[in-house]
Amino acid sequence: MEFHRGRLFDHVHLRVKDLEVSKKFYQAIMDVLGVPMGSVGPGTFYADELFVTPADPGAPSGRGVHLAFQAKDRETVHRVYEAALKAGGKDNGAPGERKYHPGYYAAFFFDPDGNNIEAVYHGPGKRSADSVVIVA
Structure with a gap:
């Protein structure tokens, strides 16, 4: 597995209410993007710079995070959007x-914790097709 492929962020850590629901959701997106997922132990999963663990009990969930996955073309934006909706x-x-x-061609959707997730294609010659961007 390859990490740190020249992107701005070292990692993004999301804390989620239901790890298995979120894992299914992000697995569907990563499958379309061709990014493998793994685990560093029970109660975690990751996909390149994205690291996910359960939230502390009683902690507020999502809605404050915007995560944008860059797609290689418009068709991939559609495929990510469809996979995300099918996965909850x-x-x-x-x-x-x-x-x-x-x-700028994009689709937006909420993950199971209410985080605003985007799949974006910037057009020919704009940034690499495998970048991940987060905006708070």
Whole structure:
């Protein structure tokens, strides 16, 4: 497995209410993106820089995190969106062109904890197809 492929972030750590539900959700997305998932022990999973563990009991969940996965093309944006919804995600903006810059094509959805997740394609020649971006 390859880590730290020249991206800005060392890792992103999400704390989730139900690890198995979240694992199924993120596995569906990673399968489309071609990113392998693993585990460093019971109660964790990871996919490259994304590290997920259970939340502390009583801790508030999600809704404050926006995580954007970069897709290699528009078709991959659609496939990630469809996989996310089939795996328990909730729609937050169907695939389509956005006004952020010319060629910005994205889909938005909530993960099982309410985090705002995005699949984005920036257009030909814009950033690498395997980057991960997080915006708080």
